[in-house]
Amino acid sequence: MIWEPVLAKFKELFGDEGDIRVYFAPGRVNMIGEHTDYNGGHVFPCALTIGTYGVARKRADKKLRFYSMNFENLGVLESSIENLKPEKEADWTNYPKGVIWAFGEKGMQVDTGLDLVLFGNIPNGSGLSSSASVEVLTGYILKDMFGFDVTNQDLALIGQYSENKFNGVNCGIMDQFAIAMGKAGHAIFLDTATLKYEYAPIKLENAKIVISCSNKKRGLGDSKYNERRAECESAFAQIGEVIGINSLGDLSEEQFEQYKDSIKDDVCQKRAKHAVYENERTIKAVEALKNNDVTTFGKLMNESHISLRDDYEVTGIELDTLVEEAWKIDGVIGSRMTGAGFGGCTVSIVKDDAVDTFIEKVGEAYKAKIGYAADFYVVEIGDGPSRLA
Numbered sequence: 001m002i003w004e005p006v007l008a009k010f011k012e013l014f015g016d017e018g019d020i021r022v023y024f025a026p027g028r029v030n031m032i033g034e035h036t037d038y039n040g041g042h043v044f045p046c047a048l049t050i051g052t053y054g055v056a057r058k059r060a061d062k063k064l065r066f067y068s069m070n071f072e073n074l075g076v077l078e079s080s081i082e083n084l085k086p087e088k089e090a091d092w093t094n095y096p097k098g099v100i101w102a103f104g105e106k107g108m109q110v111d112t113g114l115d116l117v118l119f120g121n122i123p124n125g126s127g128l129s130s131s132a133s134v135e136v137l138t139g140y141i142l143k144d145m146f147g148f149d150v151t152n153q154d155l156a157l158i159g160q161y162s163e164n165k166f167n168g169v170n171c172g173i174m175d176q177f178a179i180a181m182g183k184a185g186h187a188i189f190l191d192t193a194t195l196k197y198e199y200a201p202i203k204l205e206n207a208k209i210v211i212s213c214s215n216k217k218r219g220l221g222d223s224k225y226n227e228r229r230a231e232c233e234s235a236f237a238q239i240g241e242v243i244g245i246n247s248l249g250d251l252s253e254e255q256f257e258q259y260k261d262s263i264k265d266d267v268c269q270k271r272a273k274h275a276v277y278e279n280e281r282t283i284k285a286v287e288a289l290k291n292n293d294v295t296t297f298g299k300l301m302n303e304s305h306i307s308l309r310d311d312y313e314v315t316g317i318e319l320d321t322l323v324e325e326a327w328k329i330d331g332v333i334g335s336r337m338t339g340a341g342f343g344g345c346t347v348s349i350v351k352d353d354a355v356d357t358f359i360e361k362v363g364e365a366y367k368a369k370i371g372y373a374a375d376f377y378v379v380e381i382g383d384g385p386s387r388l389a
């Protein structure tokens with residue numbers, strides 16, 4: 001079991017007495033619907049079988065002791081539940097601390113401390129939501145160990161709240177929702193305006209989901225993520241003056257074309273175009289999948305990438321190289337960047353018998369052009385958070 005060494009590490013650091021519990025929360029990949037979640041549009045992500053393992057024990061005092069097997073050089077990081085402030089710090093413990101703080105803000109005081117050891121097998125900073133995974137995991141641990149009456153959907157909202165208010169990243173709801181609500185073999189078709197959702201089975205006969213990791217690190221905080229959000233808000237304010245809408249996600253392509261000139265700034269107009277067309281693409285893609293039309297789904301993935309490259313401008317040479325090389329391979333049904341962009345990963349649907357060639361050829365071309373290697377993962381769609389032991 002992957003979690004056994006994590007439990008062993010916990011016992012080595014913190015002793016083996018008391019009620020020690022083991023948990024898991026997944027990472028996520030978004031199939032289509034990028035940069036739509038803070039524009040009131042649709043997304044289509046799924047939880048993965050890779051994620052974050054956590055071993056935890058309640059303490060009798062107010063202390064927090066955290067250790068991550070992914071950042072062993074940092075050692076055990078100690079703090080207190082009483083000192084939690086929404087301020088920026090450099091280390092990963094901001095994520096669990098932010099969630100403990102957010103529970104308090106929502107009227108659920110965590111009254112004693114916690115010992116926690118984490119191990120994640122999601123590549124860090126890859127755009128597969130390692131941070132949202134830690135947030136949902138922490139929320140799940142608090143629910144289970146402290147007995148808070150919250151649903152998994154609440155855990156998603158609390159995770160997002162902590163990311164927005166404690167960590168200062170203005171993310172939408174997609175990542176935490178995909179992780180908290182994950183279901184094996186299914187992606188989640190979520191309307192971010194209403195939080196209505198539906199599970200859609202991903203039946204890829206003779207094909208796999210392959211994630212290509214650019215190894216260009218990024219954190220949402222240091223990316224242009226918040227800037228894109230502000231550009232969309234400005235576009236919405238302008239177009240909203242001529243047509244009554246609650247968000248860009250309310251607009252059809254036709255309405256956008258009719259009213260787009262009310263957005264005076266060209267850059268904001270391009271950002272809004274992406275938000276509107278990507279939302280429509282996501283609805284069409286899910287429809288195609290329901291009709292077992294994976295080919296159309298793949299074409300819409302490709303169009304999504306082009307829009308993220310040309311109109312939203314969040315790709316960059318690393319992601320463009322991975323995708324454009326993928327498109328050259330026979331047996332690739334669709335390929336696009338996934339997540340916030342500016343680095344991180346791409347997601348591709350690849351026919352079974354083309355997977356090896358894909359990894360070899362895209363890998364070679366990437367290294368030749370970018371100067372360092374990409375990593376490839378053939379992934380499975382997994383469930384949401386759970387207690388393992």
Ligand code: GLA
Pocket residue numbers: 033034035036037038171172173174175339340341
């Ligand atoms: C990040 C954010 C999400 C979403 C994506 C882009 O992953 O956390 O809320 O906005 O970027 O689709």
